[in-house]
Amino acid sequence: MPSCSASPWLHRCAIAGTAAASAVAVLVAARAVARRRHRHRAAALAAVSVPPWLKWLEESPFHYKVRLREWEDEDWRRDSGWQGSDLIHGGSSSAICVPCYFYSPAEMALKGPVIFGRSSESHRGFCHGGAMTSALDDVCGHVAFLAAGRGPWCGATVQVNCKLNKPVRSGQVLLLEGKVIKQDGKKVSVQASLSDEDGLVYATMEGLSIVGAKMQLEESNLDQREWRYDEVSRTIFDGSPSWHLESKQRG
Numbered sequence: 001m002p003s004c005s006a007s008p009w010l011h012r013c014a015i016a017g018t019a020a021a022s023a024v025a026v027l028v029a030a031r032a033v034a035r036r037r038h039r040h041r042a043a044a045l046a047a048v049s050v051p052p053w054l055k056w057l058e059e060s061p062f063h064y065k066v067r068l069r070e071w072e073d074e075d076w077r078r079d080s081g082w083q084g085s086d087l088i089h090g091g092s093s094s095a096i097c098v099p100c101y102f103y104s105p106a107e108m109a110l111k112g113p114v115i116f117g118r119s120s121e122s123h124r125g126f127c128h129g130g131a132m133t134s135a136l137d138d139v140c141g142h143v144a145f146l147a148a149g150r151g152p153w154c155g156a157t158v159q160v161n162c163k164l165n166k167p168v169r170s171g172q173v174l175l176l177e178g179k180v181i182k183q184d185g186k187k188v189s190v191q192a193s194l195s196d197e198d199g200l201v202y203a204t205m206e207g208l209s210i211v212g213a214k215m216q217l218e219e220s221n222l223d224q225r226e227w228r229y230d231e232v233s234r235t236i237f238d239g240s241p242s243w244h245l246e247s248k249q250r251g
């Protein structure tokens with residue numbers, strides 16, 4: 001290091017260089033933290049993944065696993081304008097947790113396990129009817145977006161008419177299924193159900209979702225995303241090119 005008194009200019013350069021190096025170090029550390037958080041989140045989702053009786057969904061040649069970046073990447077989610085965690089796709093600590101969805105284009109049907117967590121409880125040991133309805137609402141929206149072929153969040157669920165047939169125990173894992181039965185312009189009619197391993201039906205829904213609706217006052221690239229199908233991994237991604245590639249590399 002040159003003498004400071006001998007060369008104030010060199011001294012300033014050295015300080016600037018040190019500051020730049022620190023900034024780079026902070027950036028690298030922040031990236032590492034983000035990557036670690038991402039891995040933890042993916043591990044948390046994997047930990048609550050598909051129960052043995054629904055493993056066939058992972059192996060089915062007719063189904064594609066659906067991956068939305070906002071379900072998996074908390075940092076990206078926060079930086080992209082989301083303000084909280086997803087009611088349904090927020091991971092194992094959620095009251096209602098769908099760890100993954102599988103879509104069959106041929107059937108226009110979306111299926112996935114749903115875990116009603118301890119905080120979904122209402123009456124002693126049983127889960128809240130609103131929790132069952134929320135799960136059905138979620139599948140109604142997402143199956144409509146997939147079947148309409150546009151992209152994620154291209155509309156909303158506007159009707160969920162549910163029939164709650166049997167009480168669901170808090171902690172219970174059920175199969176959540178939604179199927180498009182009709183599309184009339186922007187209106188997509190969906191039938192959905194919650195059933196268990198033995199085929200017992202706990203709830204059914206006749207729902208309506210609207211597609212091609214403007215959901216944000218100011219639209220951004222996020223609202224223009226399209227579904228991307230990856231035939232090798234049998235996955236549907238949310239269409240952000242970098243996310244698609246990064247996810248493929250990670251497997």
Ligand SMILES: CCCCCCCC(=O)SCCNC(=O)CCNC(=O)[C@H](O)C(C)(C)COP(=O)(O)OP(=O)(O)OC[C@H]1O[C@@H](n2cnc3c(N)ncnc32)[C@H](O)[C@@H]1OP(=O)(O)O
Pocket residue numbers: 137138139140141142153155156157158159185186187208210212213214215
């Ligand atoms: C975002 C979804 C993610 C999926 C998983 C999560 C599910 C959700 O929680 S979604 C969030 C909860 N839902 C909402 O907040 C929806 C609130 N509603 C809305 O914002 C608006 O109704 C919106 C934007 C969806 C539709 O508005 P807009 O694009 O102006 O549609 P609009 O022209 O009024 O209606 C289109 C058609 O749908 C019909 N329609 C609209 N709402 C309803 C309704 N509730 N019931 C029956 N029909 C309806 C209209 O009658 C019209 O029919 P037609 O074409 O025959 O005349």
